[in-house]
Amino acid sequence: xxxxxxxxxxxxxxxxxxxxxxxxxxxxxxxxxxxxxxxxxxxxxxxxxxxxxxxxxxxxxxxxxxxxxxxxxxxxxxxxxxxxxxxxxxxxxxxxx
Numbered sequence: 001x002x003x004x005x006x007x008x009x010x011x012x013x014x015x016x017x018x019x020x021x022x023x024x025x026x027x028x029x030x031x032x033x034x035x036x037x038x039x040x041x042x043x044x045x046x047x048x049x050x051x052x053x054x055x056x057x058x059x060x061x062x063x064x065x066x067x068x069x070x071x072x073x074x075x076x077x078x079x080x081x082x083x084x085x086x087x088x089x090x091x092x093x094x095x096x097x
Contacts, residue, residue, distance in 0.1 A: 028036065051059065085091070 027033075
């Protein structure tokens with residue numbers, strides 16, 4: 001049988017107010033946090049592996065092929081929706097006015 005996670009004493013002491021911080025020096029200071037952040041950034045940058053020339057060319061080709069495929073799909077959809085709108089609203093296809 002599972003009991004409630006909140007005990008009677010903590011539930012009765014809760015009056016709906018948030019707890020106030022009385023101890024400001026509980027964590028590192030502003031400049032210490034900046035220093036920690038910069039150390040972590042440098043540590044992560046050391047983990048970065050530069051791709052070889054062959055890998056770079058391969059990845060570039062994959063991206064370019066993907067972009068061309070997406071462009072073709074968007075072009076076909078655009079032309080299709082354009083034709084559908086002209087058909088629905090009876091637009092002047094010849095361009096004469």
